[in-house]
Amino acid sequence: MRHGGSLVLASLALVLAMTAPGAAQRTDVVVGLVLEPPHLDPTSNAAAAIDEVVYANLFEGLTRFGANGDILPALAESWDISPDGLTYRFTLHDGVTFHDGAALTAADVVFSLDRARAGDSVNAQKFLFADIEAVVAEDDRTVVVTLARPNGNFLFNMAWGDAVIVAEASAGTNATQPIGTGPFRFETWRQGDSVTLVRNPSYWGEPARLERATFRFISDPTAAFAAMMAEDVDTFPVFPAPETLSILDADPRFETVVGTTEGETILAMNNRREPLDDIRVREAIAHAIDRQTIIDGAMFGYGTPIGTHFAPHHPAYVDLTGLSAHDPARARDLLSEAGVEGLRLSLALPPPVYARRGGEIIAAQLRDVGIETDIVNLEWAQWLEQVFGNADFDLTVISHTEPMDIEIYGREDYYFGYGAPEFQALWDELNLTLDPDRRNALLGDLQRNISENFVNAYIFQLAKAGVQNVDLEGMWINAPTQATDLTQVYWAD
Amino acid sequence: MTRFVLGRVTMMLASLLVASIVIFLVLEVLPGDPAAFMLGLNSSAEALQALREQLGLNQPVLARYGAWLSGMVRGDFGISYTYRVPVAGLIADRLWVSLPLAIYALTLSTLIAIPVGLLAAANRNGAVDLGAMGLAQIGIALPNFWFAMLLVLVFSVGLRWFSSGGFPGWEDPGAAMAALTLPAIALALPQASILARIMRSSLIDALEEDYVRTARAKGLTRTQALIRHALRNALIPVITIMGLQFSFLLAGAIIIENVFYLPGLGRLAFQAISARDLIVVRSVVMILVFAVIVVTFLVDIAYALVDPRLRQGRP
Numbered sequence: 001m002r003h004g005g006s007l008v009l010a011s012l013a014l015v016l017a018m019t020a021p022g023a024a025q026r027t028d029v030v031v032g033l034v035l036e037p038p039h040l041d042p043t044s045n046a047a048a049a050i051d052e053v054v055y056a057n058l059f060e061g062l063t064r065f066g067a068n069g070d071i072l073p074a075l076a077e078s079w080d081i082s083p084d085g086l087t088y089r090f091t092l093h094d095g096v097t098f099h100d101g102a103a104l105t106a107a108d109v110v111f112s113l114d115r116a117r118a119g120d121s122v123n124a125q126k127f128l129f130a131d132i133e134a135v136v137a138e139d140d141r142t143v144v145v146t147l148a149r150p151n152g153n154f155l156f157n158m159a160w161g162d163a164v165i166v167a168e169a170s171a172g173t174n175a176t177q178p179i180g181t182g183p184f185r186f187e188t189w190r191q192g193d194s195v196t197l198v199r200n201p202s203y204w205g206e207p208a209r210l211e212r213a214t215f216r217f218i219s220d221p222t223a224a225f226a227a228m229m230a231e232d233v234d235t236f237p238v239f240p241a242p243e244t245l246s247i248l249d250a251d252p253r254f255e256t257v258v259g260t261t262e263g264e265t266i267l268a269m270n271n272r273r274e275p276l277d278d279i280r281v282r283e284a285i286a287h288a289i290d291r292q293t294i295i296d297g298a299m300f301g302y303g304t305p306i307g308t309h310f311a312p313h314h315p316a317y318v319d320l321t322g323l324s325a326h327d328p329a330r331a332r333d334l335l336s337e338a339g340v341e342g343l344r345l346s347l348a349l350p351p352p353v354y355a356r357r358g359g360e361i362i363a364a365q366l367r368d369v370g371i372e373t374d375i376v377n378l379e380w381a382q383w384l385e386q387v388f389g390n391a392d393f394d395l396t397v398i399s400h401t402e403p404m405d406i407e408i409y410g411r412e413d414y415y416f417g418y419g420a421p422e423f424q425a426l427w428d429e430l431n432l433t434l435d436p437d438r439r440n441a442l443l444g445d446l447q448r449n450i451s452e453n454f455v456n457a458y459i460f461q462l463a464k465a466g467v468q469n470v471d472l473e474g475m476w477i478n479a480p481t482q483a484t485d486l487t488q489v490y491w492a493d
Numbered sequence: 494m495t496r497f498v499l500g501r502v503t504m505m506l507a508s509l510l511v512a513s514i515v516i517f518l519v520l521e522v523l524p525g526d527p528a529a530f531m532l533g534l535n536s537s538a539e540a541l542q543a544l545r546e547q548l549g550l551n552q553p554v555l556a557r558y559g560a561w562l563s564g565m566v567r568g569d570f571g572i573s574y575t576y577r578v579p580v581a582g583l584i585a586d587r588l589w590v591s592l593p594l595a596i597y598a599l600t601l602s603t604l605i606a607i608p609v610g611l612l613a614a615a616n617r618n619g620a621v622d623l624g625a626m627g628l629a630q631i632g633i634a635l636p637n638f639w640f641a642m643l644l645v646l647v648f649s650v651g652l653r654w655f656s657s658g659g660f661p662g663w664e665d666p667g668a669a670m671a672a673l674t675l676p677a678i679a680l681a682l683p684q685a686s687i688l689a690r691i692m693r694s695s696l697i698d699a700l701e702e703d704y705v706r707t708a709r710a711k712g713l714t715r716t717q718a719l720i721r722h723a724l725r726n727a728l729i730p731v732i733t734i735m736g737l738q739f740s741f742l743l744a745g746a747i748i749i750e751n752v753f754y755l756p757g758l759g760r761l762a763f764q765a766i767s768a769r770d771l772i773v774v775r776s777v778v779m780i781l782v783f784a785v786i787v788v789t790f791l792v793d794i795a796y797a798l799v800d801p802r803l804r805q806g807r808p
Contacts (some may be wrong), residue, residue: 038531038575038768045531045575122544124532175577191576191586192756192764193660216659220751222642223658227754229650230657351767381769384529 026491028212029472031484032224032233034240036192036217039175042161043116046124048401048482051161052237053195053215055483057208059164059180062090062109062143063155069313069403069480071155075104075165075181076143085150085434092141096204098167099185106137112165113145125402128157131431150432152439156404161481183208183487193217197486209474209490228254228467235468235475237484242300248467255470259478260313263401263462264306265354267362270394271455272417275340282454284334285395286324288369289362289457298357302463308447309406312461313478316443320451324458331369345394347373350383354462355397362397391415399462403481406443409450418455501793505786512782513565517558520771526550527574527769548574561775570776575768580776583761588780590660591750591758594673594680595742599735601681602688607731609685610692615719617697625689632686641679641752648675658753676753680746684738688731695730699723728799736792740785 037049042059056064056074064074073079076090096104115121117129133148147154157163170179178186183205184197195215199208216233218224221241227233228248237257239245249256267289275281291305304312307320335343345366349359356377363373373395378386387393393415400408410427412419426449430442451458464479474488528544545551552560564571570580609629613622649657655675661668699705700723708718747759758777765773 036764038770039577041577047531119539120543120547122532122540122547124540126537126540190660190662190756191578191583192590192760193754216754218658218754220754223645223752223754226642226645226650226657230645230653232649232657232659379767381526381530381767385526389526389529 025493027210028214029210029486029489029491030214030216030232030234031486032218032227032236032239033215033484034217034219034224034236034238037195040178040186040189040195041174042164043112043166043171044122044124044175051481051483053197053484054178054180054182055161055164055481056182056485056487057184057197057213058178058182058186059161059166060182061158061160061164063159065159065403065480065483067476067480067485068478069311071159074159075109079155081434085152085432086147088145088147088154089138090143090145092143093204094141096181097202098170098181099179099200100167100170102167102169104165104167104181105140106143107140108167109143109165110135110137111168111171113163115166115171116163123162125160125162127407128160128163150434152431152433153404159481160403161483184213187212206487208487210486213486215484231469234472235466237466237468237475237479238464239467242302242465245300245465245467253470254467257464257466257468257475257477258302259464259466259476260304260311261401261462261464261479262311262403262405262481263399264309264311264405265303265358265397265399265459265462266309267457267459268393268396268398268416269456270391270416272391273394275338275343276345276394278338278340279454280334280338281340281343282457283324284331284338284340284369285366285371286454286457287327287331287334288365288371289324289459290326290365291321291459293365294358294361295460297361298354299460299463300465302465303460304463306458306461308451308458309400309409309456310443310447311403314404314443316440316447318444318447320447321458323451324454328365328369335370341370342372343370344372344374346376348376348378348383348387348393348396350378350380350387350396350398352399354399358459359397388415391417397459401462401482406446406450409446409455416456418450418453420449420453423449497797498794501790505790508786509779509783513562513779514558516775516778516782517561520775521554523769523771527771530769531575561772565776565779571772573765573770573773575765575770576773580773583773584758584777584780587756587758587761589663590673590756591743591746593669594676594746594755594757595739597670597673597677598680598684598742598746599739601677602685602738603735605681605685606688606692609689610696610731611719611724613689613693614696614700614723615716622693626693629686629689632682633690635683637679637683638748638752640682641676641749644675644679645752658755660755672753672755676746676749676755679749679752680742684742688734688738691734692727692731695727696723699727702726725799729796732792732795732799736788739788740781743784744781 033049033052035049037053038045038047040050040054042050042054060074062074062076063071066072075092075096077093078091080089092106098104113129113132113135116123117132131147131149131151132145134146136144138144166174167179183200183203185200187196187198189195197213199211218227224236224240225244245256248254269276269282271277295301295303305321306312307323310317347359347363349355359375363375366373387396407427408414409418410424426442426446430439433439433442468475471492473490473492476485528541528548528550532540532544568581573580573583576583609625613625616622645657648654655671660672663669705718705723708722746757747763750757750760762774762777
């Protein structure tokens, strides 16, 4: 009987397979996202979910991130940098229009950058614009940006979703009716369900191959699995149920895609508080951590061990995991050397799986070297206020997902409280340096500085584990920024 | 009857006012700053201050409560901190999913429970009764989200009769009803099980009353006595439970909404709480309080319709 059933199914599948080529090639895609964006204006909210819908698809900046994190021209077709690194002269593409038909001119660039750095700006990444002294439109297609001090990261900064170019007429309504310059324009947003974009027929560059893209918001892991299996969704770039990825991978209809992200997952320590202000105690904690156990236990094996706050896929990355190799005996020695006994610390955990599951494993590993922890589970809003805002914590597990954010170690008032002068000196030198090799060497020194000072315990780089229909081509594998770039996506025959 | 209704309406308004104060105060003491949530890990103190000013978070507590209350009376619930659209519209959209879903589920559960309860009571301790009550026991024991996942696996992943979730909107009523069908079944089954058991036991109680014996003595058959005399008297506890169930279906469907990723009120409240979109949270909670109070009011009216003694204010 069971054989009979599977025979029927098999012949059904055969019939379906035979009829499939006759069907027209698909020109739409349904992308599953875990979080719904609160609104669609990337210039006034830090939520990664906004960029996951609009980045490169709807809004564009002067420059943009490529699939591997390289900086590519976007609205600016070219630029000249003065020898002192203080003046950037951008030439804009010809014939760029916003989705409402208005032409993009240099005045729009001046407006966007001035708005982002203004006193009443609510841009979540205001530091990107901090070094700008003046933005001037020389003519319709030429913008000159003058910096107060050289900043080797400036072109990189302009690629962020927070630095996209918007028009003055629509800046106030982009949250609900976004008007950009990208290859897709906004169609509908069914709040709580989906956002739909359609191809922009008058795009200035190479037009998108898809006619329509729908982003569906599914946060429940089981629902995400069912949506994939029922083929209601074509791809989940970040799949919320990694435990079922092997099942989906075994299915010939789907393939899993595992890439890297900019998310350094760390056990952050409050460097201001006793006894964590003692480098020996921090070193002891770093040696107590067994990275691979955490990756296997909390992340189903997805993740790359790191020994510093830097993405392993970056050319300047230095593997420093050896400095804080798993060594419980050494950890115990360091603790007794520091004269610390019966240490009890609080461990604040925000909601993501890496923190909640990873935190339990870390607590067990710390207990192994004689450190007891009190686990405190916090919601995001609580974590942001208590840990991040008021630095009221001992230990916390958190993934820093912003690209190239090693800069935060230079801020004295940042929540873990480092900001050592020698780090700041290196950072300032980096900003004055334009030579790529020298820059990479300096980035290496920065990584060594925080690793040797055991500012935090560096655990692993968050992986981007996703799943997609096998016929879908052109999706990003890695995530140099949190985005779903659909501009090159198409269906294979 | 008029005095009865007037009394209930006054009670309703007083409950709403008390609820608004409690809701506002509870959300005031909740830790977490909406502005900090929106601007994330790299935000500057300056931008945070600008955003707080823009959202009106710097005003005194009493002024914000007053503004909220007077706005609500005019039907203006304010602008959502995170979504940046009027809260009233946001809630109305979600109600168009949650309310039909609750009604759909309650209809299904009533259509199942009343006949099953009647049959079971009529065949007390017979095979039908034992079978139906056994199934009801299982229905109560099953967690509805588990049952929902089972429905998805069978009807969406396996048979492909329904999509696995989402909501296409009411522009196409057929598609909208189809999208609500699996969630409604998942919600209705446990409710139907409870309702059938209540129906059965209150019918059995009624069947032992003197008036049923009198009716039987007049020459009515057992079934006639059951339908004409026992059923009406047995309905009061059933209506009470239905009222409670409707409130639960409206406010408590969040787990089912998650399984089927439906844009309902429960998910709106959940997302708003985690984003500290307090203006949305308190308005959603207020709407739910309002719904529960209205349902309770309607249940009271229904009692009065079923039981004439209540109409005249007698116990």
